[in-house]
Amino acid sequence: MTEPLLVARDLRRGFASGGRRVAALDGVSLAIAPGETLGLVGGSGCGKSTLARVLTRLVAPEGGSIAFMGDDWLALGGGRLRAARRHMQMVFQDPLAAFNPRATVGGVIADALRIHAMVPKAGRAAEAARLIDRVGLPSGLTGRSIRDISGGQRQRVAIARAIAVRPRLVILDEAVSALDVSVRGRILELLVGLQRETGVGYLFISHDLAVVRAVSHRIAVMAAGRIVEEGPAAGVIAAPSSDVLIDLIGAVPRLTGIIRPERSEDRQDDAY
Numbered sequence: 204m205t206e207p208l209l210v211a212r213d214l215r216r217g218f219a220s221g222g223r224r225v226a227a228l229d230g231v232s233l234a235i236a237p238g239e240t241l242g243l244v245g246g247s248g249c250g251k252s253t254l255a256r257v258l259t260r261l262v263a264p265e266g267g268s269i270a271f272m273g274d275d276w277l278a279l280g281g282g283r284l285r286a287a288r289r290h291m292q293m294v295f296q297d298p299l300a301a302f303n304p305r306a307t308v309g310g311v312i313a314d315a316l317r318i319h320a321m322v323p324k325a326g327r328a329a330e331a332a333r334l335i336d337r338v339g340l341p342s343g344l345t346g347r348s349i350r351d352i353s354g355g356q357r358q359r360v361a362i363a364r365a366i367a368v369r370p371r372l373v374i375l376d377e378a379v380s381a382l383d384v385s386v387r388g389r390i391l392e393l394l395v396g397l398q399r400e401t402g403v404g405y406l407f408i409s410h411d412l413a414v415v416r417a418v419s420h421r422i423a424v425m426a427a428g429r430i431v432e433e434g435p436a437a438g439v440i441a442a443p444s445s446d447v448l449i450d451l452i453g454a455v456p457r458l459t460g461i462i463r464p465e466r467s468e469d470r471q472d473d474a475y
């Protein structure tokens with residue numbers, strides 16, 4: 204059996220909110236294998252983003268353990284942490300907040316290459332150009348400010364920056380949720396293609412079951428800080444056992460209705 208890339212056990216994290224304590228993570232355990240996509244779904248406020256932040260060490264857990272690439276991830280510090288951080292990248296819903304707003308598209312990617320010493324200085328521009336092309340962006344965007352491109356283009360830059368450092372795991376937190384349906388579809392295809400090429404693992408977090416189903420090998424369902432069911436994507440959806448998943452499945456036909464116009468356009472294209 205393949206060694207898991209990431210194993211989280213019994214993660215706990217609470218927050219004080221309006222005089223009471225909210226258990227955002229109430230004993231969450233999960234594992235992700237190399238080359239695997241674990242989809243994480245759940246309603247608003249169930250703890251998905253807190254989990255992403257705890258896994259990436261943006262927020263410290265109050266209990267539990269995380270093994271990443273065989274190391275005790277929460278105990279790593281100094282140079283070993285910096286080296287390991289390269290292998291766990293994160294893409295957020297709104298990458299603008301995660302970029303230096305004055306940076307250019309090429310600059311954002313070249314910076315990632317520099318920080319993690321991926322290529323010598325002389326080769327950085329060429330490698331940035333290769334990555335810009337790999338995520339389907341025109342080379343003409345290289346010198347553009349990150350503020351002056353569309354949300355879909357920016358999300359591609361965020362993905363290019365994440366993959367620039369050849370990570371083993373990318374955590375995508377609502378990374379395609381704000382995009383329109385056709386851009387979203389192309390970015391999902393890009394992610395799946397990159398996974399086939401590189402064997403990167405993904406934790407794909409979304410409140411949108413249809414999107415999660417399209418990319419995930421396994422699905423975990425979260426409610427009130429706990430994982431309430433988990434298993435192979437097709438099996439979990441075919442036989443949901445939790446109320447939250449039953450509700451999410453019930454919401455999918457509405458989404459199919461939104462996607463349908465694009466599919467009929469595709470059929471028209473095929474007819475030419």
Ligand SMILES: Nc1ncnc2c1ncn2[C@@H]1O[C@H](COP(=O)(O)OP(=O)(O)OP(=O)(O)O)[C@@H](O)[C@H]1O
Pocket residue numbers: 218219220225226227245246247248249250251252253254410
């Ligand atoms: N920094 C914080 N301070 C106080 N409460 C917080 C903080 N971060 C999260 N919470 C609370 O923890 C719970 C889980 O929040 P979290 O953002 O992880 O959920 P989520 O599933 O990502 O929600 P959404 O899909 O709406 O983004 C919520 O009740 C939230 O209000």
